Amino acid sequence: xxxxxxxxxxxxxxxxxxxxxxxxxxxxxxxxxxxxxxxxxxxxxxxxxxxxxxxxxxxxxxxxxxxxxxxxxxxxxxxxxxxxxxxxxxxxxxxxxxxxxxxxxxxxxxx
Amino acid sequence: xxxxxxxxxxxxxxxxxxxxxxxxxxxxxxxxxxxxxxxxxxxxxxxxxxxxxxxxxxxxxxxxxxxxxxxxxxxxxxxxxxxxxxxxxxxxxxxxxxxxxxxxxxxxxxxx
Numbered sequence: 756x757x758x759x760x761x762x763x764x765x766x767x768x769x770x771x772x773x774x775x776x777x778x779x780x781x782x783x784x785x786x787x788x789x790x791x792x793x794x795x796x797x798x799x800x801x802x803x804x805x806x807x808x809x810x811x812x813x814x815x816x817x818x819x820x821x822x823x824x825x826x827x828x829x830x831x832x833x834x835x836x837x838x839x840x841x842x843x844x845x846x847x848x849x850x851x852x853x854x855x856x857x858x859x860x861x862x863x864x865x866x
Numbered sequence: 867x868x869x870x871x872x873x874x875x876x877x878x879x880x881x882x883x884x885x886x887x888x889x890x891x892x893x894x895x896x897x898x899x900x901x902x903x904x905x906x907x908x909x910x911x912x913x914x915x916x917x918x919x920x921x922x923x924x925x926x927x928x929x930x931x932x933x934x935x936x937x938x939x940x941x942x943x944x945x946x947x948x949x950x951x952x953x954x955x956x957x958x959x960x961x962x963x964x965x966x967x968x969x970x971x972x973x974x975x976x977x978x
Contacts, residue, residue, distance in 0.1 A: 789967075797971075798971045799909075801966055801967075806964065845908060845909065851965075858907060859908050
C-alpha cells in the first residue's frame, strides 16, 4: 500500500529566507507525485507535479521539487519566501487515479 | 473556463436532516472524487467514480452516498448527517494522462 509522510506539520521561516518542505512516500510501484497548495480559506491548487523525465520539477510561484527515487522523497523548495506564500502545502502520490495524501505542512512566514 | 463547481459553499444543518452537496465539472472528465478535510488529517477520500454508473468507496465512506448518473455530475448525499460529519468537503475530477486533480472550491458543512 502507498503512504505519504510530511515530516513537519508546521514550518516557520523568516521572509526572504529559503524553505524546504519535506515529503516521503512509500510505494512498491512507480508513482506520480504532486504538491498542492491551499491558501487560507481557499481551495486546493496544483503547485507542481512529477510524472516522468527530469527529477527536478519547477512549479508556480517560484517553487520547485526534486524527485529522489532512492530516498523515496519529493521535497519542495523555494529559495526566498514571501509573506504571500503563507499557506498549507500537501504532498500526494498516485500510481493510478487515486491520490494518497500527506497530512499537510503549514508554512508560516515571519516578518 | 474549465472548472469544478460545488454547491452550497456553506451549510449549517441539524442532525438527521438529509442533505445533498452537488458537484459538477465541465471538462468531460471520467474520474471524479469526494474528499473531506479535517485539521491534522489532510484529505481523506470518501467516494470516487471512474465513470457513469461506476462508483466505489474511498477511505471514509460511512454515512455518505454518491451517484453518477451523468458524466458531469457527482453529488454527495448525507442521508442522516451527524456532528462528526462537520468538515470541509472537496469535489475533484481528473482528466487525461496527467493524473492532476481539479478541485472545486469546497463546501463547509456544520452539523449541529
